[in-house]
Amino acid sequence: MVKRPPVPSDLRRRVLVEAGHRCAIPTCRHIEVDVHHIVPWAQCQAHKYDNLIAICPNCHRRADRGEIDRKSLRLYKLNLRFIHDKYSQFEMDMMFELHALQSEQVIMWPPYLNLLIKRLIESQFVDIERPRAKVSLGGMQASPDHLKITPRGRQFIDSLGLKEL
Numbered sequence: 001m002v003k004r005p006p007v008p009s010d011l012r013r014r015v016l017v018e019a020g021h022r023c024a025i026p027t028c029r030h031i032e033v034d035v036h037h038i039v040p041w042a043q044c045q046a047h048k049y050d051n052l053i054a055i056c057p058n059c060h061r062r063a064d065r066g067e068i069d070r071k072s073l074r075l076y077k078l079n080l081r082f083i084h085d086k087y088s089q090f091e092m093d094m095m096f097e098l099h100a101l102q103s104e105q106v107i108m109w110p111p112y113l114n115l116l117i118k119r120l121i122e123s124q125f126v127d128i129e130r131p132r133a134k135v136s137l138g139g140m141q142a143s144p145d146h147l148k149i150t151p152r153g154r155q156f157i158d159s160l161g162l163k164e165l
């Protein structure tokens with residue numbers, strides 16, 4: 001049996017900061033935290049960011065006993081991403097909608113609302129196609145643009161590991 005090395009301090013810090021140095025379970029939020037392996041160390045023999053979550057000793061024991069299962073822990077970890085990532089809940093919902101579409105499907109998008117998806121545009125997660133036939137009202141484009149997910153956006157949603165749930 002390989003002796004378990006400590007979690008590298010940079011990685012440990014990243015996991016703790018992700019959870020704001022509190023238990024990652026929102027109804028707990030205890031301030032005393034351990035770094036827990038979602039897939040147990042004995043099985044994975046690796047310290048990987050995606051597999052680590054900051055939880056308190058009490059929740060840790062409950063996780064070890066299986067009262068809090070791995071899927072739940074992954075969901076708690078995912079919630080932390082939504083809280084701390086730079087994308088709004090609306091933008092995340094939009095990404096999930098776009099991700100679920102067939103490759104040629106688009107979402108009609110009013111161009112005057114681009115501010116709502118500003119960060120998706122900046123991250124190049126979405127492509128905005130402007131149909132040639134435009135309708136303008138008082139100088140403002142009234143006809144919708146076509147919104148599509150980019151390969152980069154698709155990769156981002158895939159990286160959340162929702163399929164593994």
Ligand SMILES: [Zn+2]
Nearest residue numbers: 023028056059
């Ligand atoms: Zn806890």
